[in-house]
Amino acid sequence: MNVIDFRFRPNTPEVINGIANSVMFKDLCEAIDFHKQKPEPFGQIIEGLEQNNVVKAVITGRDCETTYASMANGNGAVLDFCTKAPEKFVGFWGVDPHKGMDAVRDLEKAVTENETINGAAIDPYLAKIYPNDAKYYPIYSKCCELGIPMIFTTGTASFVPGAVIDHVAPRYIDFVARDFPELKIVISHGGYPWVNEAIIVAQRNKNVFMEISEYELWPMADAYVEAANTIIGDKLLFASAHPFIDYREQLDKYAKLAFEESVYAKVMYENAAGILGV
Template structure:
């Protein structure tokens, strides 16, 4: 990956399709709900991009991207996209893609063993957690054996925080419990794993100030700005981006739910200082991922 050739680094893209052949029961309804929430017609029509198509899209725009699946088999019943397969495709597109993986913390020592293998053998740079989809509190001690492996291997831990489009508007919210994604639970993780780089994903509605507090207090905690169009960012988030957290804020889209085209167009209209824009769009992520 040649950083000088890229205009930005997207810290948050999803590997959605394909997954192990035919779709599991309920998967179409889940994606239709997501498409409605994010106003994304591709999801509603079953036209979600493959990882290869994602690479082509980002290459055309000269934007690097971190890509990952989500291992939520236990809670959703949807089979996960194999971490190895995503990493192998990313390796073939290493000019534009950086592979992250996802492991349900409930897998305990087996999950920790998988994490070490993925870093050492497949070049995985980080791990995505979605506490609401995976049904766990981030500071649950049962997850610590996995965090230990991630910290030991020098990888990044990226946690979904705040409300989610998963299950939004669906019967019973598709069983998704928002409480798991409160950013303050990750404050405990930052204390207990001070050498593990942590990213709080998304503006953490309705706990934005708590997320900003954790990121300002803990040196190893960053925030990615994915999942929301910048035109909806609360004023305090813009304020901290321009000041105390200017070296810790990261561009993220939440592809394919939100495209970088949409995100970047709205970010351009935001009152962000000229010297801060390149930090958010590329420089902070490059430093976090040890690319620069």
């Protein structure tokens, strides 16, 4: 079965070192023993994806320069990876809402000048504002104009200094989905711990999709699978969060989750293919 991974970063030495030493994620990396993750040469990473039938992988950029004086796994790295392997990687450009129209123009330039950049990504908990804050709205409008989807990073933001978990509650994404019905939205990390809230936001908005990377086996996570088998079968996407969790481990994990056969095929490939136009 072909697979599309909707949250992936190549585990090159530069990426591994950058994540482990970043201001935002250093404490988290220590807590999960991230240092055990082994870096691989770029060519070996591509070979591994091929061997595991991962035909496309989305690499999300991150721009939190205003609030954390850091780009983390920044847009330059995303563009570099996607340029090296355009047949394999799809780039989503990280956007800092505090940069105003400069951010909007930067996003437009990235998408119009690079065929491998086909989406945008935001991290409200790193921006320290809600996703329905007015600072984001020019960015959403530009995404609609460009016809590109947007990834909203949610989740618990564990150990990130200064992060407020309420900034990524799915209820605020619901406002955005209603204000911008043309904008395809992907909730990354399942809106955890607001599991049922995230499910309903995806179910009631035609333009909202979701991936649950890192939280597949956490408390209450069985509701994601139940919902996929009943009310959001066309909305759930496979995502590994590699290299925080190795994508090969995630592939094995998803094969064991209680998805119905037809739903499993949608989760692993078909739903993502529709969003990306593959």
